[in-house]
Amino acid sequence: MNKQLELHSLSKKYKKANHYANENINLTFNQGEISAITGHNGAGKTTMLNQIIGITKPTKGSITFDGVSFATDSKMAREYVSMMPQLHAPLDGVTMAQSVESILKIRGLNQKEAKKECNKILEELKIDEWKDTPGQKLSGGLRRLTSFAMAVAFPSPIIVLDEPTNDVDPIRRQIIWKHLKKLSNDGHIIIVVTHNILEVEKYADRYILMNRGKVLEDKNLKEQSIEISERNHMVVNFINLNDLKDVIIPNAIKTNMDNEELVIAMELTNDQVSDAINWVMNLIRERKVQNYKISPKSLNETYGEMIDGDDENSRK
Structure with missing residues (x-):
């Protein structure tokens, strides 16, 4: 049976804010699917991810998975969802391997199992040569890869990632996407916030464009392509x-x-x-x-023009 993550009329308005961070979002995410979410800063993408993982409580609407309400039970949300945030994980003072192993132990693995699974994911990402390097000595790209490894080493049914390939070299960008494809083939729900539309077209199954807290486009990339400016x-x-x-x-x-x-x-x-x-x-x-x-023409400008068109319509 295909389990779905369902967002119904999801909205969030922060105190003292004049407008909604996101408003009336209706989306269904399926197992075995990579959904890529794009949009300018402030479009409501990160707020939506934080609502899914239970950090941010919706003002109204619902988030459900397998009969569980994430909006009312944040503990269950954190159990069902693995999250890679936009910012680097705090790695100073610990090695890459220690960071990943600590997450695996939180997930219930013993020391021997955690070490084994840690080595496995670092080898798959081709970053195992830095496993004993302290976090403060890692480059920005390696810190991002460490955060990615922490999110997928013991994958939850739902995996959400905020800009996972930022600062990452082109070779390991491909490795990240191929690993996500492998996880989706295993039945995980994958939700990725990214600005790289070329990567979206190549690897994602679905493309969601957000602007001003609303969903502007929702395309099945197996059936349609993203219109790139010529x-x-x-x-x-x-x-x-x-x-x-x-x-x-x-x-x-x-x-x-x-x-x-x-x-x-x-x-x-x-x-x-x-x-x-x-x-x-x-x-x-x-x-x-x-x-x-x-x-x-830059890809950011391409969807920027689509958003500008939406803004024009909203002023009419």
Whole structure:
């Protein structure tokens, strides 16, 4: 039987606040599913996670799993849910292995079992060479990985993670997501807050976009894809101000000119990229341009535009 985590009309308004941190959220999370939640800071993502694990009591609404109300029984919430917070775990004075083993002992394992399971997860994450390193000597990425290991070493039915890949190198980012996929295949409910939409498309089963405490989008990624902007940024650095002022920019290209920095920032569609590069190469040959840089539009901006559209509608 598929057990579900159900959020019904979930809302939270803090004292002295003028608006809800989250409002009327209705979501159902399923076993064997990775749900990725995105949205700007202040969108209500972390508040929702804190409500799920019983740290923050809802103003109204319900959170239930397997017949248990997390909104009224925070002790059961902590028993059913493993949490990786957005901030680093406090690791100063203890080694990576000691941190993970302490969680396993809290979960009921004896010393021998805790050591065995600790070694197993650190090896799977390929961080076991640092297992005896004190927390204060670990890099930011390794501290994040330690927090991740603490959350998944003895996984609860529900696992919630707030920015698990922040500061983590690209190789171990893949390891984190593959481990989450393994846990979801074993029947765990996985809820991940992240800003990396490319990783979401590659690894998640579901995409939830939040803004102003509400759910703006909820997509099954097995059936739909996330719409990524097809626009690009080009930044062109000029050598002197006269050349910058006199330059003729190709038609239909949006630009922003900065006379003090001698820079033109251009916004290009994919179809405009080739013409823009030919244009800037001619300026380089004429010794008018010092250098240029072109890159795809950031993914944060992509969902930022979706949120801006929602904000426009709310003002109408």
